[in-house]
Amino acid sequence: MRRRSTGSGSERVSPTRTEKAKMPERWEERWTLPPPMDRGLIRACIGLSGLGAAILLIAVLHDPARA
Amino acid sequence: MNFLFWGGLAQGAVVFAAIYHVVEARWGLTIRRLAEGMAAFLPVSFLLFFPLYPALDLFFGRIQDVNPLRGAWFDPRFIFVRGGLGLGAMTVVSLLFVYYSLRPEVGAALERGLRPRRWLYGVLAQGWQGERLEIQRSERGMDVLAAGVLLAYPITYTFMAFDLIMALDPFWYSSLFGVYFFVSSFYLGLSGLTVVVALLARRGLPGIASRQLSDLGKLVFGFTLMYAAMVWSQYIVIWYGNLPEETHFVVLRLWEHPWAPLSWSALAAVVLAPFVVFLSRRAKENTTIMLSIGLLISAGLWLERYVLVVPSLWPGDIAPLGWMEIGVTAGFLGAAGWSYGFFFQHFPLLPLTPSVQAPNPAGAHALEKTSSSA
Numbered sequence: 001m002r003r004r005s006t007g008s009g010s011e012r013v014s015p016t017r018t019e020k021a022k023m024p025e026r027w028e029e030r031w032t033l034p035p036p037m038d039r040g041l042i043r044a045c046i047g048l049s050g051l052g053a054a055i056l057l058i059a060v061l062h063d064p065a066r067a
Numbered sequence: 068m069n070f071l072f073w074g075g076l077a078q079g080a081v082v083f084a085a086i087y088h089v090v091e092a093r094w095g096l097t098i099r100r101l102a103e104g105m106a107a108f109l110p111v112s113f114l115l116f117f118p119l120y121p122a123l124d125l126f127f128g129r130i131q132d133v134n135p136l137r138g139a140w141f142d143p144r145f146i147f148v149r150g151g152l153g154l155g156a157m158t159v160v161s162l163l164f165v166y167y168s169l170r171p172e173v174g175a176a177l178e179r180g181l182r183p184r185r186w187l188y189g190v191l192a193q194g195w196q197g198e199r200l201e202i203q204r205s206e207r208g209m210d211v212l213a214a215g216v217l218l219a220y221p222i223t224y225t226f227m228a229f230d231l232i233m234a235l236d237p238f239w240y241s242s243l244f245g246v247y248f249f250v251s252s253f254y255l256g257l258s259g260l261t262v263v264v265a266l267l268a269r270r271g272l273p274g275i276a277s278r279q280l281s282d283l284g285k286l287v288f289g290f291t292l293m294y295a296a297m298v299w300s301q302y303i304v305i306w307y308g309n310l311p312e313e314t315h316f317v318v319l320r321l322w323e324h325p326w327a328p329l330s331w332s333a334l335a336a337v338v339l340a341p342f343v344v345f346l347s348r349r350a351k352e353n354t355t356i357m358l359s360i361g362l363l364i365s366a367g368l369w370l371e372r373y374v375l376v377v378p379s380l381w382p383g384d385i386a387p388l389g390w391m392e393i394g395v396t397a398g399f400l401g402a403a404g405w406s407y408g409f410f411f412q413h414f415p416l417l418p419l420t421p422s423v424q425a426p427n428p429a430g431a432h433a434l435e436k437t438s439s440s441a
Binding site: 028030031033035036037039041042044045046047048049050051052053055056058059060062063 | 118
């Protein structure tokens with residue numbers, strides 16, 4: 001166990017808290033981590049941006065102050 | 068308004084990565100890479116600046132009629148050219164900074180056959196000179212470009228604040244407004260980063276534990292106070308001066324219908340709620356609370372941008388906040404999400420640089436020691 005100063009004394013910090021922050025041991029393994037967004041989510045984002053672009057176009061034609 | 072919000076979010080996150088590099092921080096290497104990923108939206112944001120020209124031409128033409136004394140500085144073409152040049156330079160410097168961060172790991176991955184030689188990797192690793200040399204070169208490049216990002220950011224964002232927000236009101240001016248805007252954009256970048264980090268921490272991303280969350284929470288807490296100080300500095304000078312050409316901008320937004328409820332809600336979401344919640348250490352280590360506060364600050368800053376821009380353009384008694392505004396915001400969210408997803412489909416979540424993380428077992432061991440002692 002380590003101790004960390006907190007100003008009003010000290011607090012025990014479980015080793016597992018830093019243990020969880022460990023990086024993969026081999027540098028190559030970092031390339032194999034799954035990306036934060038899967039392809040389905042990216043496709044949904046593309047769809048959303050297309051929808052937004054269409055609405056933006058309507059807004060520009062209808063009322064530029066709201067665009 | 069959405070252009071200012073989403074562009075500011077991405078740029079604020081890249082500025083965070085640049086500061087992280089300049090101060091040689093070690094407390095959250097994964098967080099640095101997550102911040103760098105937001106640079107993927109900057110080219111999109113730059114392209115979205117060009118469709119603004121017809122709107123600038125329309126609104127500034129009207130404003131020039133109301134106040135002809137403003138002169139050539141507020142000519143829409145001049146605003147557009149200087150805005151485009153500033154934003155273009157800022158985008159290039161930011162992307163080069165991220166390029167130098169990515170180059171060593173892309174080159175090393177190609178050299179070891181970890182990745183197929185696609186065009187993007189080929190461009191990034193062009194003229195590859197070997198791992199050791201490239202890591203040194205990359206760090207030198209990042210040193211220079213991080214300083215470039217940190218110098219260009221306040222200048223560009225000050226001009227953006229003056230030209231795209233302040234100048235929409237024919238008579239209002241404030242020399243402090245530029246500082247207010249680039250500080251709030253940085254705060255916005257931090258809140259966006261908090262959302263991403265909290266989401267990924269829930270999925271068990273390596274390199275993010277309660278300690279990193281807590282440190283990020285402390286940074287957000289600090290910038291809550293910084294943002295409040297900026298609002299207060301802006302307010303106190305206008306109140307103390309009591310000049311009608313300065314007070315009307317604040318009075319319209321804080322005391323008059325329909326903008327007052329929106330302004331006070333934004334202030335509560337951006338300052339009050341994060342300040343109270345982040346007084347607790349446990350709250351900063353809890354991913355659900357971090358996610359909620361990150362979303363709340365982001366929503367509050369969206370509302371703040373709305374209240375800064377729209378009252379200058381909208382003469383009606385009811386605030387225009389309907390399906391059009393929500394749809395356009397959703398579109399920007401989609402574009403930001405798509406560019407972020409594209410970045411992490413192609414690049415690893417954990418960075419190789421700085422050189423304490425040499426790509427061999429000894430280097431990996433050094434990294435662990437560093438991250439656990441940060």
